[in-house]
Amino acid sequence: MYSIIDIETNGLNSKRGKITEIAIFKHDGEKIVEEFQTLINPETPIPYEITRITGISSQMVEDAPKFYQVAKEILEITEDSVFVAHNVNFDYGFIQEEFKNLGYTFKRKKLCTVKQSKLLLPGHRSYSLGRICKDLGIPIEGRHRAAGDARATVTLFEKLLEVDSDLGTKRKASEQLSKYLHPEFDISKILEAPKKTGVYYLFNEKGDIIYVGKSTNIRTRLNNHLRQPKTNKAMRMHNEVADVDYRVTGSELMALLVESEEIKRIKPKFNSALKRNNFPFGIIMEEDLFGYMTLSVVKYNQSHNPYSTFTTKASAQNRLEQLSREYRLCLGLCGLQKCGSGCVTKAVEECNGAALYEEEPTCYNERVREALESLTVLGKDALIIDRGKDEDSLSAILIQGNKYIGYGIFDPEFQNNKDEILEQISYKEDNPDSRYIIASYLKHKRVKQIIPLG
Numbered sequence: 331m332y333s334i335i336d337i338e339t340n341g342l343n344s345k346r347g348k349i350t351e352i353a354i355f356k357h358d359g360e361k362i363v364e365e366f367q368t369l370i371n372p373e374t375p376i377p378y379e380i381t382r383i384t385g386i387s388s389q390m391v392e393d394a395p396k397f398y399q400v401a402k403e404i405l406e407i408t409e410d411s412v413f414v415a416h417n418v419n420f421d422y423g424f425i426q427e428e429f430k431n432l433g434y435t436f437k438r439k440k441l442c443t444v445k446q447s448k449l450l451l452p453g454h455r456s457y458s459l460g461r462i463c464k465d466l467g468i469p470i471e472g473r474h475r476a477a478g479d480a481r482a483t484v485t486l487f488e489k490l491l492e493v494d495s496d497l498g499t500k501r502k503a504s505e506q507l508s509k510y511l512h513p514e515f516d517i518s519k520i521l522e523a524p525k526k527t528g529v530y531y532l533f534n535e536k537g538d539i540i541y542v543g544k545s546t547n548i549r550t551r552l553n554n555h556l557r558q559p560k561t562n563k564a565m566r567m568h569n570e571v572a573d574v575d576y577r578v579t580g581s582e583l584m585a586l587l588v589e590s591e592e593i594k595r596i597k598p599k600f601n602s603a604l605k606r607n608n609f610p611f612g613i614i615m616e617e618d619l620f621g622y623m624t625l626s627v628v629k630y631n632q633s634h635n636p637y638s639t640f641t642t643k644a645s646a647q648n649r650l651e652q653l654s655r656e657y658r659l660c661l662g663l664c665g666l667q668k669c670g671s672g673c674v675t676k677a678v679e680e681c682n683g684a685a686l687y688e689e690e691p692t693c694y695n696e697r698v699r700e701a702l703e704s705l706t707v708l709g710k711d712a713l714i715i716d717r718g719k720d721e722d723s724l725s726a727i728l729i730q731g732n733k734y735i736g737y738g739i740f741d742p743e744f745q746n747n748k749d750e751i752l753e754q755i756s757y758k759e760d761n762p763d764s765r766y767i768i769a770s771y772l773k774h775k776r777v778k779q780i781i782p783l784g
Contacts, residue, residue, distance in 0.1 A: 331356060331358055331363075331410060331411035331412070332356070332358075332411055332412045332414045332441070333354050333355070333356050333357075333413055333438070334355045334357055334480055334483050334487055335353070335354050335408075335425075335480060336353050336415060336416070336421065336477075336479040336480035337349050337350075337351065337353075337421050337425065337476055338350045338351040338352075338384045338386055338474065338475065338476050339372075340374060340375070340380050341380070344423040344424045345427065347372075348370075348372030348428070349370050349372060349397060349425070349428060350370055350384070350391055351367075351369050351370060351384075351386060351475065352366075352367065352370060352400075352476055353366070353367035353477040353479075353480040354366045354404070354408065355480055356407055356408075356411060357414075357487065359491065364407060366403055367476060367477045368400055369386070369390060369391050370394055370396065370397055371393075371394045371396045372397075373396060375388055376388045376391070384474045385474070397428045397432075398432055401428070401429065401434075405436075408438055412438070412440070412441050413439065413440050413441070414441045414442075414483070415440075415442065415443070415483065416442070416443045416479070417444050418440045418441065418442035418444075419442070422438070441497070443483055443486055443490065444457050446494075447462055447486065447490065449557070450490055450494055450497075451466075451489075451493070452562070453561065453565065460473065462486065463482050463485075463486065466486070466489060468482050468489075470482040512535060512569065514535065514572050515573070516573070519573070520552045520556065520574065521549070523548045523549040523552055523574070524549060524576070524578060525547050525548070525550065526578045526580065527545070527578070527580055527585050528544070528548050528576055528577050528579045528580075529542060529543070529544050529588045530542070530548050530551065530552055530574060530575070530576040530577075531576065531577075531592075532571050532573075532600075533571070533573040533574065533575070534570040534571070534572055535570070535572040537573075538599075539596050540571070540598050541567060541571075541600040541601055542589055542598050542601055543555065543589065544582075545585075546582055552574060552576075567600045579719065580716075580718045580719045580720065580725060581717050581718070581725040581777075582775070583714070583727065583767070583771045583777065584716070584725050586767045586771065587727070587734075587737065587758075587764055587768070590763050590767060591758060591759070591764070594763075609639035609640055609762035610630070610639075611627060611628070611629055611630070611641070611642065611643045611645075611646040612627070612636025612637070612639045612640065612646065612762070613625055613626070613627055613636055613638050613650055613705065614635065615637065615698070615702060620687070621695075622663055622684055622691050622694060622695065623695045623698040623699075624663045624664070624665070625650060625659070625663070625664045625665070625701075625702075626664065626665040627643060627646040627647050627665065629643070635732075636762075637702050637705045637706055637732060638705045639762035647666070649705075650665075650666065651664075653701045653704070653705065654666065654681075657697045657698070657700055657701040658681050658682060659681065659694075659697060660682075660685045661681065662684075663684055669686060682694070706732045708729045708733075708734070708765055708768060709729075710782060710783075711782070711783040712728075712780050712781060712782050712783055713726050713727070713728055713752075713781040714728075714729070714768070714772070714780055715745065715751075715779040715781060718742075719739060722741070723739050723740065723741065723742070724739070724740055724741075724778070725738070725739055725740075726751045726755065728755050730783070732765075733765070734760045734761075734764040734765055735755065735758070736755045736756050736757040736758040737755065737756065738751070738754035738755040738756055739754060740754040745779070748781060748783065751781075
């Protein structure tokens with residue numbers, strides 16, 4: 331049995347707001363078998379803003395029963411049934427709080443038609459009651475009134491039952507997987523996947539990799555990833571998934587790097603964000619004919635070694651201007667303006683006139699080095715040590731010269747032997763995404779050890 335419920339309230343928070351109207355339709359899975367609806371006197375004022383939405387005013391509820399006067403009927407009609415509502419936690423939370431104020435613990439199994447609609451009726455732009463009912467042609471007579479919204483929820487609930495007659499019941503993991511998966515897909519491969527950190531691959535029937543992902547629990551991620559799709563894109567992908575594979579890394583940081591590397595290498599059909607260079611602009615350093623270290627913003631290529639990278643040219647120039655002010659760098663030598671005898675920044679003593687040769691290169695370059703050190707994303711050269719694929723291994727990631735060099739797996743007995751660890755490093759292509767992944771990870775999470783390199 332199901333109790334399909336909608337309430338109206340005089341606020342959005344169950345701790346401060348009160349119920350002003352309730353409608354309950356008891357449903358046996360085929361039809362409505364009982365119903366209950368009434369206005370409720372909240373014993374507190376109804377704000378004008380709420381009245382504008384629901385049409386329920388303080389005058390309308392003045393002679394209505396108080397909650398304690400209808401509490402018994404609510405308990406009786408919902409007994410031994412599943413509490414169903416659109417955004418169920420809102421309605422359930424208010425009713426539970428009202429009973430709590432009476433010294434009673436209200437407890438029912440819950441089912442949310444928002445959540446179930448996303449699972450069983452994918453592809454809609456919005457799952458609000460008004461929008462989903464409009465999409466499905468469900469009329470709502472009396473929008474934002476308890477009875478009108480509850481009746482519409484009944485019709486939506488019945489449509490969901492048509493799709494899944496076991497609506498809301500707990501099922502085995504294999505039964506929860508998407509019905510849109512390829513008919514040849516072997517579900518046992520997901521159930522046998524390890525609960526370890528690594529990278530997973532989804533294949534189509536031709537053996538092409540169509541998606542690459544990363545997870546700290548491969549089995550759970552695959553299981554969740556391949557359940558009922560919530561978007562049209564997910565539905566299209568699920569239609570093509572015919573096989574899966576995975577690679578255990580142990581280290582989450584290594585999994586992130588491998589995922590990024592594989593997406594750039596393979597360019598899977600359903601991956602998008604990491605296919606392209608998300609940081610196309612960078613700040614580089616060169617030395618001019620007079621020995622001055624110059625900085626500039628470029629759209630870089632493999633011939634450049636940017637100290638920091640940016641998503642837009644404007645953001646790179648803004649950062650360079652900040653460095654110029656902070657370290658008294660010459661705007662001319664930073665490519666931000668032309669300098670001459672009438673240089674304004676020199677006149678107001680915001681720089682020392684390096685472009686006019688009024689400051690020695692040695693002194694000026696020292697400040698440039700300090701600025702570049704503050705700009706460096708990865709910090710000093712080091713080996714980042716973390717977990718390996720199993721208990722008998724560790725992983726190492728090498729950074730040198732503000733570049734990501736590569737990674738490797740080694741025996742824990744060599745943890746303090748730099749030379750042995752370096753021999754296990756497989757060299758990889760450096761790119762801004764990899765540098766950003768490493769810098770962000772080290773900022774927010776811990777690794778086993780960082781070994782500085784001289």
